[in-house]
Amino acid sequence: MFLALKEMTRAKARFGLLIAAIALLVFLILFQQSLQNGLLTSFVGGIRNQSAPVLVYSVDGQRILQGSIITPDLEALVESAPGVGEVGAIHQGTFTVTSADGAFDASLLGYADPALGAPTTIVEGRLAESLDEVVASSADAESGFDIGDVVRVEPGGLELTVVGLADQAQINAGPTLYGTVDTFLDALRAQNPDAGTPLPNVLGVAPADGTTVDEVVASINAQSDELDAFTKDDAADATPGVAQVRQSFQVIFLLYGLVIPCVTGLFFLIVTFQKAGALTLLRAIGAPAGRLVASLLIQAVLIVGLGYLIGTLLYTPVSQLRLGGIPLEFETAAVITWAIVLMALGLLSSLVAARRVLAIDPVQATTGAGVGR
Amino acid sequence: MSTSSSAPDTSAPALEMKAVRKVYRMGDADIIALDHASLTVQHDEIVALVGPSGSGKTTLCSIAGGILGATEGRVVVAGDDITDYDAKQLTKFRQERVGFVFQSVNLVPFLTARENLLVVDELGRRTGAAARARADQLLEELGLADRRNNLPSQLSGGQRQRVAIGRALMNEPRLVLFDEPTSALDTQLGEQVMELIRNEMKSRGTAAIVVTHDERITHFCDRSVHIVDGHLDAA
Numbered sequence A: 001m002f003l004a005l006k007e008m009t010r011a012k013a014r015f016g017l018l019i020a021a022i023a024l025l026v027f028l029i030l031f032q033q034s035l036q037n038g039l040l041t042s043f044v045g046g047i048r049n050q051s052a053p054v055l056v057y058s059v060d061g062q063r064i065l066q067g068s069i070i071t072p073d074l075e076a077l078v079e080s081a082p083g084v085g086e087v088g089a090i091h092q093g094t095f096t097v098t099s100a101d102g103a104f105d106a107s108l109l110g111y112a113d114p115a116l117g118a119p120t121t122i123v124e125g126r127l128a129e130s131l132d133e134v135v136a137s138s139a140d141a142e143s144g145f146d147i148g149d150v151v152r153v154e155p156g157g158l159e160l161t162v163v164g165l166a167d168q169a170q171i172n173a174g175p176t177l178y179g180t181v182d183t184f185l186d187a188l189r190a191q192n193p194d195a196g197t198p199l200p201n202v203l204g205v206a207p208a209d210g211t212t213v214d215e216v217v218a219s220i221n222a223q224s225d226e227l228d229a230f231t232k233d234d235a236a237d238a239t240p241g242v243a244q245v246r247q248s249f250q251v252i253f254l255l256y257g258l259v260i261p262c263v264t265g266l267f268f269l270i271v272t273f274q275k276a277g278a279l280t281l282l283r284a285i286g287a288p289a290g291r292l293v294a295s296l297l298i299q300a301v302l303i304v305g306l307g308y309l310i311g312t313l314l315y316t317p318v319s320q321l322r323l324g325g326i327p328l329e330f331e332t333a334a335v336i337t338w339a340i341v342l343m344a345l346g347l348l349s350s351l352v353a354a355r356r357v358l359a360i361d362p363v364q365a366t367t368g369a370g371v372g373r
Numbered sequence B: 001m002s003t004s005s006s007a008p009d010t011s012a013p014a015l016e017m018k019a020v021r022k023v024y025r026m027g028d029a030d031i032i033a034l035d036h037a038s039l040t041v042q043h044d045e046i047v048a049l050v051g052p053s054g055s056g057k058t059t060l061c062s063i064a065g066g067i068l069g070a071t072e073g074r075v076v077v078a079g080d081d082i083t084d085y086d087a088k089q090l091t092k093f094r095q096e097r098v099g100f101v102f103q104s105v106n107l108v109p110f111l112t113a114r115e116n117l118l119v120v121d122e123l124g125r126r127t128g129a130a131a132r133a134r135a136d137q138l139l140e141e142l143g144l145a146d147r148r149n150n151l152p153s154q155l156s157g158g159q160r161q162r163v164a165i166g167r168a169l170m171n172e173p174r175l176v177l178f179d180e181p182t183s184a185l186d187t188q189l190g191e192q193v194m195e196l197i198r199n200e201m202k203s204r205g206t207a208a209i210v211v212t213h214d215e216r217i218t219h220f221c222d223r224s225v226h227i228v229d230g231h232l233d234a235a
């Protein structure tokens, strides 16, 4: 501890620069993590955070809510599948909706049963209770979708009042409204009086007592090749584009994950070469090699730890921002996971320098040579 | 075989080297740096080791100080036979039993004068306050009290050499090995440093070997031993 700390306080600029570099990288990693999660949530948050534990699509719909259509035949197959409890229709469509802030392409979801398709993350207000009421995604509250705001479905001019706000409840990265099936049909007819009665897009399913979610999913999928049943989280992940977004970010994370150990490893290797004379002297006057390696590892832990702390502090205010319509969040799980990963990588990378320290022959103190041979 | 943890025998010779041979293997060639060198240094004796460059002086000190193993012969330091010590035992031995002042690098550049003394205490079992008191007393004796918080780069050559002497004395060694302690200093400074070395050794009753190729400073020592091509002769 003595040597590790003394050296760091005597070479503040050098160690400070490394800490700053790590802080910057940590900031970038965490920021990208928020960006990834924000992006995905804005596309499929509404699927994850609705009340139906299982969603059933038609295979033709290619796992897109709006593309899926459940015919009465398919619905009958679902209802007769073993282990199925409640079944409720869910409709979804994209409408032009004007709020006080202007016109938006908004998604409207209509559920037949609030237990099978209503948002679960109400942060303010309540679920819709009458035909002209909807819950809006909280991310759009400031765009004229706040509680008490009245929005109009165009053309047709059907007026809907926002009575609740749901967190992480967007789909398609735009304002998302949740009402009953009847509200959805009203909106559809206001837009196109000839619409008739459309078929549901997907079915929300709850398992019967004593049946697990996974069992119901398997049982429904076994009913027909035309049915695509998922748990709600799997449905979100199976949405086209989600896997690709994840993959792209994973490549970025992998690069950062490599840069940090390279930077710390190289830094300690250079520092070890530069102080080879001092390390050799210490070995010659009786410093156990393990003590010098411990000192190196203490420095690595302190530097990665401090860099991580500063990076997280920089990230905290940024994680509250909204970026191009995508609300970011402070990703606690990512902060903890990356802390562990980077600490491990930092320590691992300093082992290269540690090997040099272990290889020091104290006899070199008598001649003036050092590690750097 | 006695170990370094045994109670030191204060009247035993500080160093007994018996028929020590050191051969460096350089590719196919063998370089005989020490040849059947035998040397006894009494417990309070200061011996000057005089010889030309390449005669084996540093090699002898390295073996006596447990930095280098002998090819043949026995080495006993203050009653401890270190001949067969492994690397770990030698590290502990250097930490506790001997003091070194090397020819080249002697101070840790990122530690102050005082910390360069205290680091010795940090290497083994810490004594804390006792070590701080000892460091301050040594710095005082060496005339460095007002320089204790200076880094080596802020000290003159003579001051640095005095810090190195202090560091070598921190662990209360039975034997101190000085490898050409005055070679980098001018004559006057060299004499001052030699006088300091003599005073510090004599006031503590500590034995020392002082390596030099300068006959003029040998009178600070109790006797001189000459070395030529690895052969000792007690003149």
Ligand SMILES: Nc1ncnc2c1ncn2[C@@H]1O[C@H](COP(=O)(O)OP(=O)(O)O)[C@@H](O)[C@H]1O
Binding pocket: B024, B025, B026, B031, B032, B033, B051, B052, B053, B054, B055, B056, B057, B058, B059, B060
């Ligand atoms: N590590 C080594 N490898 C090979 N030869 C060495 C090594 N160290 C010293 N020598 C040789 O051993 C002889 C004695 O060296 P040294 O003890 O350093 O002499 P001195 O200190 O008297 O100048 C010299 O010939 C030197 O070249």
Ligand SMILES: [Mg+2]
Binding pocket: B057, B058, B059, B103, B179
């Ligand atoms: Mg020499």
